[in-house]
Amino acid sequence: MIMRRALIAFLGTALLASAAAGAPKQKTSPAPVPPPYAGHYQPQGIDEIGIWREDDERERALANSSQVIRDEALNGYVRSVLCKTVGEDRCSSVRIYILRVPLFNASMSPNGTMRVFSGLLLRTTSEAELAAVLGHEFGHFEQRHTLAQFKAARKGTDLLSWAAVFTAMAGTNQAYRNFDNLQISVYGGLMRFGRDQELEADLLGLGYLNGSELRPQAASRVWRNLILEVEASAAARGLKKPKFDNVSFFASHPPEGERADYLYDLAAPDSEGRDEGADRHAEVLKPWIAQFLNDQIALNDFGASEFLINRLGERGWTADLWRARGDLFRGRGHPRDHMNAADFYGKAVSLDPTLADAFRGLGLSLIKTGRVSEGKIALQAYLRLSPNAPDASMVNLTLSSIGGR
């Protein structure tokens, strides 16, 4: 009996403890500018020293990865945006690695390694939008969130291990039911803890932006655009319209809709007129757009790719954008797509008559829509522009099979 009472008391305390771990952080509006940087931080205690050592190992592997884009200008640009956002002193503790991964993401690990995915660069349309994400990630680093998450997870799982022992000792149905409830409570608390960390990083990120020269309202637009992209992706796949205001039990981040709203509120109201650096951003990314779009199209997410191309087109349609749109439609390959693809490739080659790949796409699309002689001319132009193309002999075969070179 004493054992059972002790068990119930123990479980009760555990529930309270796990609930406390998930206490929500306060959102103050606008987000305050963070205090001066405390200086270069070194890990404290065995947990943190261990985490940093593991992270150093991961960074060594990362530095040698073929996925890393090492272009000096692009790396210099991303670093300059981070430094503009968080300040030179904070910025000097970060190593940035741009990875060729076509997804919307960036991350920062405990030892100061920042990973920026190429998909993020494709999706942001200004320095301020990029700064919003980089500032958020830096916020995780400055608050040492990985360590806190590690400790919370250890505490929670330790608790569950002991509870499992006591439950087995008690052996009653009630004890098993209590254990089930405790498990749900601990895991729910841990996920909520993670969401609160995201909120805290958002708050800090906006604080940096408020203190910078960039327009902080851009942060909200990053999430609004992501919502539109996810909706476009779902619509093209015939899926149900996703919900952006529900928090699911296992969600690691706050819902996108809520985030877009509170990020807007956190922006300093007197900063509306600031520059976003959209032109500078577009200029630096110009040589990369074609490759980043190719990687995006390869995800085979028609709706999202079409949405991204159209959004980039709002700044003015370039030959690369039309070519990418042509590839997207030709790749999907519905009979109606070939007509559209031919149209898009046609626009690409009229803007840039030296774009060999666009001529290739144009030729193939025209052949498929029955305009064989026009297609032949386009393929001949492709061979003229790119005589050593890897598929030159195959193009010649295609030309001969449709009647003449």
Added chain:
Amino acid sequence: MIKSVLRIAALCIAASAVIASGGVSANDYREMGKSFEIADSRMFVTPPRDWNQLSIKPGKFAETWTLDGEHLNDVTFFGGVEPGKPLVRELSKKHEPLPKFSEATLLIEVPELLQLTYQAYKKISEFKVTTVNPGNFLGREGVHFSYEYLDYDNLPRKGEARASIVDNRLYMITFDAPRLHYFERTLSDFRALADATTLR
């Protein structure tokens, strides 16, 4: 919860016992000189040396053979992919669809189809088609091409393939191996196997 975990553990032990006793189909031996049908299709092959056929079946139309395991040398046959179908099985038709072969797909576009399938299926970006040349496959006009890519396990791999479109169906054989050592070592075996593949 603990009870249910124990139940699952018991089931796992029972399942592994069934597998160990040979109750579930496993890999198969493909002996030199005998004729084998590929993926219930019109494609047949008489291997010039011994191979292993793996029980993993990447898709309805596909079959994988290997010498040392699929990570070291992977030969995949595609036996007549129908128009409107992907090359390999989609993980999720709705959420992760793959590019489809279609009646309009030209022979010159087959390398692109394979590239986009690899990129979408393996979630990789770095993929380069290095050569595309006309060549015979299954005794018909076809395309021979080669490619290299950084695989999902961060290992650079090289590949070579031959394809042909017969009666609106795509027949193809691909060979993938790590760029270091294994590709060159098995390339001649793959080519001999591709030469020995016929259509009935």
